[in-house]
Amino acid sequence: MLPKRFDQARPFATLGIILLAWLLLPLVLKTFTRATFFEIQAPLTVTDSYAQDLQTFWSNRLHSKDELLKAGQDMAGLFAAYDYSKQINQETESDILRLENMLNLPPLPTFRFEPARVARRDFSGWWQRMIIRKGENYGITVGAPVIFAGGVVGRVTEVYHYTSVVDLITSPTFRLAASVSGESRPVSYQGGLNDSFKSPRGTVEFVPLDIFATRSLPKHLVTSGLGGVFPPGLTIGDITTLEPSADGLFKTGEVSLDERLGTLTEVTVLVPLNPEEF
Amino acid sequence: MRRVDPRWFIVFLANLLLWWLVSTANHYLARFSFLWIDYCSIHLYVGGLFGVYSALRLDSKQGWIVISLTGLILDSLEPVPFGTHVILLGLVHATLLYGRRRFPREGAIFGIVVALFANLFLVIALSFLMVGTNPRPGEAWLRIFVDLLASQFVLLVITPWFQALQERAMEMARIHPTTGRRVAF
Known part of the structure; x- marks a missing residue:
C-alpha cells in the first residue's frame, strides 16, 4: 500500500x-x-x-406579397446599377490587360470569389474569429483573404474538411501592410482594440509625419497590396486619430472599423488562382 | 464479461452540450444592442464549470478521462497552444481531487463556489497567456474584466442546472457516479 x-x-x-x-x-x-x-x-x-x-x-416566408413586390422593385434598380458597373469594370480590366502587354508587366494576382456562410462568431478580448461553412471541399487555402461589402473581414488561418477558421481584422493577432487612400507609402495595421461597449478599432503604426487625421477629418485606410495576399485598395477602416510615436520618426493612431463585422452572415473568400505568386 | 463503464462518456457529452450552448450564445452576443447602448459585445467563458462534476462526483480515473477529452475539444477550437486547456483544467481537477474529501462535495452551493473560483483562475491564466499580443494590453484587460463579470453571473445561474443535468443523466443510466456500480433509483 x-x-x-x-x-x-x-x-x-x-x-x-x-x-x-x-x-x-x-x-x-x-x-x-x-x-x-x-x-x-x-x-x-x-x-x-x-x-x-x-x-x-x-x-x-411570412412576408406579404406587397413587401416582396417592393423588394423586387428595389432589386431591379440595383441590378441596373450593377449592370452599368459591370460594363465599366470590363472596360477597365481590358485597359489594364492592354497596358500590361504594352509595358511587359507581370499580371496582377487573380482570385476566385468563393462566397461562404458564417457558421459561428467567436469575439472575445483574447481573439476575434469566425468559422465559415466552406473548407477543403471548396478549395479554400490557408492565408486566403476574406472580404465583404464593407472591405476586409480577415484571413483564413485554419482549413478543415468542410469548415474554415477566419482570423478577423479586429483580432490582436491580425497584422497587415496598409496605406492611406491616395498614398503609396505603406503603414502597418494591427487589430485588437475591442471594447465591450464601443465599436471595434485597430491601430496603425509607421505613418509618415506629413499625414494628418482627426475624428472630423478621418483618412481612409486601404490595403497596400504589399507583402501579403490582400489585393490593393480594399477598405480596412478610417484613421481617426494620429499622434507622433515615441521615437518621433513616425505617427501612430487608431483606426475605426466597420460595425457590421460583428453581425456578418455571409463573406467572400478570395481563393488565389495561382498560389505560387504569393 | 467486463461491463463497459459509460460515466466518462455521459459527463463528456454533457460538457459538449454546455460548450455548444455557450458558443451559440457567444455567436449572438458578438454584437448586440441593449437599451440605449447601440454597440455591445460580450464573450462568455464557462471553462470552470467543465471540471466541477468530474472532480467532485466521479472517481479519479473517470474524471481524468473527461477532463482530458474536454480540454482537447476546447484546445482544438481556440487559438491557444494545443494542450493549454488540458493542463489548466487538469490543474483545477487535481486541486479539487486533492481537497474534495474535506468539503461537502454533493452540495449545490459548494459546486457554484468551485465553478466560480475555477473559472476565475482559468480566465486569469488564459488572459496572461493571450493578452501579450494585444497592441494595448490595458484596454484588453478592461474588456476581459467585463467578459469575466458576465461569465461569472451566467455561471451563477447555470451551475445548479448543469449539475442537476449530469446527476439526472447518471440516474437515467442507473449508475452511481463515484463507484460506477449499477443502482436502482
Missing part, C-alpha cells in the same frame, strides 16, 4: 505524468489530434448554422 502522503499527492502526480507525456508527444500527433477534435465538433456547428438558415427562410 502507498504511504498516505503520496496517496494525497496522487492527483498532482497524475497531472505531472500527463504533462510529461504531452511534452514528449511528437508535433505531428498533436496536429493530428487537434484536427481530429475540431472535426468531431464541426457537425454541431454546421448543423446549428443550417438550422439558423432554415429559421430565416421560414421567417422570410
Whole structure:
C-alpha cells in the first residue's frame, strides 16, 4: 500500500505524468489530434448554422406579397446599377490587360470569389474569429483573404474538411501592410482594440509625419497590396486619430472599423488562382 | 464479461452540450444592442464549470478521462497552444481531487463556489497567456474584466442546472457516479 502522503499527492502526480507525456508527444500527433477534435465538433456547428438558415427562410416566408413586390422593385434598380458597373469594370480590366502587354508587366494576382456562410462568431478580448461553412471541399487555402461589402473581414488561418477558421481584422493577432487612400507609402495595421461597449478599432503604426487625421477629418485606410495576399485598395477602416510615436520618426493612431463585422452572415473568400505568386 | 463503464462518456457529452450552448450564445452576443447602448459585445467563458462534476462526483480515473477529452475539444477550437486547456483544467481537477474529501462535495452551493473560483483562475491564466499580443494590453484587460463579470453571473445561474443535468443523466443510466456500480433509483 502507498504511504498516505503520496496517496494525497496522487492527483498532482497524475497531472505531472500527463504533462510529461504531452511534452514528449511528437508535433505531428498533436496536429493530428487537434484536427481530429475540431472535426468531431464541426457537425454541431454546421448543423446549428443550417438550422439558423432554415429559421430565416421560414421567417422570410411570412412576408406579404406587397413587401416582396417592393423588394423586387428595389432589386431591379440595383441590378441596373450593377449592370452599368459591370460594363465599366470590363472596360477597365481590358485597359489594364492592354497596358500590361504594352509595358511587359507581370499580371496582377487573380482570385476566385468563393462566397461562404458564417457558421459561428467567436469575439472575445483574447481573439476575434469566425468559422465559415466552406473548407477543403471548396478549395479554400490557408492565408486566403476574406472580404465583404464593407472591405476586409480577415484571413483564413485554419482549413478543415468542410469548415474554415477566419482570423478577423479586429483580432490582436491580425497584422497587415496598409496605406492611406491616395498614398503609396505603406503603414502597418494591427487589430485588437475591442471594447465591450464601443465599436471595434485597430491601430496603425509607421505613418509618415506629413499625414494628418482627426475624428472630423478621418483618412481612409486601404490595403497596400504589399507583402501579403490582400489585393490593393480594399477598405480596412478610417484613421481617426494620429499622434507622433515615441521615437518621433513616425505617427501612430487608431483606426475605426466597420460595425457590421460583428453581425456578418455571409463573406467572400478570395481563393488565389495561382498560389505560387504569393 | 467486463461491463463497459459509460460515466466518462455521459459527463463528456454533457460538457459538449454546455460548450455548444455557450458558443451559440457567444455567436449572438458578438454584437448586440441593449437599451440605449447601440454597440455591445460580450464573450462568455464557462471553462470552470467543465471540471466541477468530474472532480467532485466521479472517481479519479473517470474524471481524468473527461477532463482530458474536454480540454482537447476546447484546445482544438481556440487559438491557444494545443494542450493549454488540458493542463489548466487538469490543474483545477487535481486541486479539487486533492481537497474534495474535506468539503461537502454533493452540495449545490459548494459546486457554484468551485465553478466560480475555477473559472476565475482559468480566465486569469488564459488572459496572461493571450493578452501579450494585444497592441494595448490595458484596454484588453478592461474588456476581459467585463467578459469575466458576465461569465461569472451566467455561471451563477447555470451551475445548479448543469449539475442537476449530469446527476439526472447518471440516474437515467442507473449508475452511481463515484463507484460506477449499477443502482436502482
